[in-house]
Amino acid sequence: MRRLINAVSYVCFIEWAIIVGSLTVASRLFRAHRQYANPMIVEVPLRCVTDLEVTLFASSITITPGTLVAAIASGSSSQPPVLFVHALFEDSEESALEGLYDMESRLLAMTRGRGPSTAAHTVKEPDWEEGSS
Amino acid sequence: MNDAVAVTLVGVLGITGSLLVLVSAIAMFRVRDALSRINVFSPATGLGLPLIVVAAFVYDLHAEGFRLGSLLMAIVAVVCLITVSSVASNTLARASVLSGQPIHRKTSPNRLARPPEGVVDVDPDAVDDSEHRD
Amino acid sequence: MRVVVSICILILAAAIIVGLMRVLTAKDLGSRAIVSDLMYFAALGILTMFGMLASSSIVLDAIFLASMVGILATIALARILTRGQR
Numbered sequence: 001m002r003r004l005i006n007a008v009s010y011v012c013f014i015e016w017a018i019i020v021g022s023l024t025v026a027s028r029l030f031r032a033h034r035q036y037a038n039p040m041i042v043e044v045p046l047r048c049v050t051d052l053e054v055t056l057f058a059s060s061i062t063i064t065p066g067t068l069v070a071a072i073a074s075g076s077s078s079q080p081p082v083l084f085v086h087a088l089f090e091d092s093e094e095s096a097l098e099g100l101y102d103m104e105s106r107l108l109a110m111t112r113g114r115g116p117s118t119a120a121h122t123v124k125e126p127d128w129e130e131g132s133s
Numbered sequence: 134m135n136d137a138v139a140v141t142l143v144g145v146l147g148i149t150g151s152l153l154v155l156v157s158a159i160a161m162f163r164v165r166d167a168l169s170r171i172n173v174f175s176p177a178t179g180l181g182l183p184l185i186v187v188a189a190f191v192y193d194l195h196a197e198g199f200r201l202g203s204l205l206m207a208i209v210a211v212v213c214l215i216t217v218s219s220v221a222s223n224t225l226a227r228a229s230v231l232s233g234q235p236i237h238r239k240t241s242p243n244r245l246a247r248p249p250e251g252v253v254d255v256d257p258d259a260v261d262d263s264e265h266r267d
Numbered sequence: 268m269r270v271v272v273s274i275c276i277l278i279l280a281a282a283i284i285v286g287l288m289r290v291l292t293a294k295d296l297g298s299r300a301i302v303s304d305l306m307y308f309a310a311l312g313i314l315t316m317f318g319m320l321a322s323s324s325i326v327l328d329a330i331f332l333a334s335m336v337g338i339l340a341t342i343a344l345a346r347i348l349t350r351g352q353r
Contacts, residue, residue, distance in 0.1 A: 022176035026156045029163065036163040040242055062226075063179050063219040068172040070226050086168045086226070093242055144271035147316070151278035154309050158285040161305070167297025174301055177308055182334070185275075185312050189326045192268075192319050203327050210331040217334065221304070221341035228345035229297035231352070 006110040013106055014060055021065030024089055037088045041070060042096050044083045047104060053111050054081055057104060061085060067100070139195035146188035153181030166237040167229045171222050178218035183211045272316050279312045300344040307340055 028036055048054045058069045061083070068086040075081035090096035157177040161170045190207040197203070286302045286309070293299060311333045318326035 018175075018179045022153060022156075022180045025160055025173055025176050026153070029156065029159060036160075037169060039164070039166070039169050039237055041168075041236075042242065058223060059216060059219040062222045063175055063215055065175045065179065066172065068168065068175075068226055069223050070168060070230050072227075086172055088164070088169060088172050140268050140271060143268065143319070144274075147271060147275040148278065151275045151282070151312060154305070154312060155278050155282040155285070158282040158289070158305060158309075161289050161298075161302065162285070167295055167301065170298050170301045174305060177305060182308055182312065185315055186327075186330055186334070189315050189319065189330055193324075193327050196322065197324060206327045206331045210327070210334045213331075213334045214337075217338045221338045224345045225297070225300060225304070225341055225348075228348040229300070232296075232348045232350070234295045234297040234348075 003110060003113045006106075006113070010106050010110045013103075014063070017064045017103075021067075025065050028089070038090065039086065039088055040090065040093065040096065041084055041086050042093050042100075044085055044097065044100055045080045046075070046083060047080065047108060049075075050111075053107065056111070057107055058083060060103060060107065061100065064103075066090075067096075136195075139191060142191045143188045143195075146184045146191065150181040150184030150188065153177055153184070157181070164237075167234045168226060168236060171226050171229070175218070175222065178214055178222075182214050182218075186210045186214070269320065272319050276313055276316045276320075279309045279316070282309045283313075296348055300341075300348060303344065304341050307337060311337070 046054065046057065048057050054072070058072065061067050062069050066087060066089045069083055070086045071084040073082040073084075085096070085100060087096045090099070154177045157174050160173040160176075164170055164173060186207055190203060193200075193203045193207075283306050286305050290299055290302050293302070311330060314333070315326055315330050318329060
């Protein structure tokens with residue numbers, strides 16, 4: 001029952017994000033004097049574990065206008081899976097990551113029935129220098 | 134449902150949806166690389182086409198009366214548009230990164246700009262500059 | 268009904284023309300792939316509007332089927348871009 005409420009609120013959240021993002025894409029067209037977009041590719045270590053969660057999260061990111069999943073690195077026993085997200089309209093890397101972690105918390109509350117126990121900033125950045133899969 | 138209400142609903146929903154498709158097309162002019170173009174395409178499939186589907190459903194409701202099959206088809210069409218186009222955009226973005234389409238040089242920070250796994254590069258910065266400079 | 272549907276067709280046709288001009292000016296293949304995807308969906312909208320204009324009863328059936336198989340063209344283009352690798 002709790003999960004059903006969370007699922008309905010998550011779908012409403014995604015719909016609201018789609019509407020707000022579409023309005024952003026449209027309203028930015030009329031600012032001719034400034035640069036249209038501010039593209040960046042950020043790296044998001046995930047708290048999602050199962051395939052279903054990762055797939056749902058990737059689809060949710062892509063359907064929101066302004067963010068797009070460009071690549072997925074699979075996780076191992078010591079590292080979380082990593083998404084590479086292409087964001088267009090964010091000001092800085094921190095604000096982009098903040099919005100994505102908010103969406104992930106809502107998604108995990110839907111699939112697991114409760115919020116994630118670990119905060120977003122405790123997820124370790126994967127160390128690429130030591131060779132990852 | 135009388136005539137004026139149906140025409141108004143179809144007009145508002147259809148014109149809004151069509152305008153969103155047009156906005157996506159114009160936004161493709163303003164951005165510079167393939168990834169950004171895939172990115173600004175999602176207003177069309179996430180909101181524009183579902184609005185056109187709802188307009189078609191309102192027309193069907195007006196012309197033929199309520200049928201359960203039509204409602205079911207409209208709901209499935211909206212859900213399919215949202216999920217299927219999302220998966221398609223994922224696949225196309227991944228293919229365009231993998232096949233080395235140029236990425237706009239003002240993309241910063243670019244966390245993908247590193248040599249692939251197992252490639253030994255003495256100077257990664259020089260490689261990044263030559264590969265991703267558009 | 269005829270007026271609003273005609274306006275919708277005009278807007279969608281303008282979207283297709285803008286996309287075609289983008290194909291002429293864009294250099295890379297990824298942009299062309301995504302513009303072709305945009306044109307597929309705009310043509311789907313035009314088909315729906317023509318169905319309304321002709322008082323057809325299978326408007327919803329057409330858009331239902333087209334929205335389900337719309338992924339195939341994009342997947343094929345993505346596979347072509349990567350030269351057949353997964």
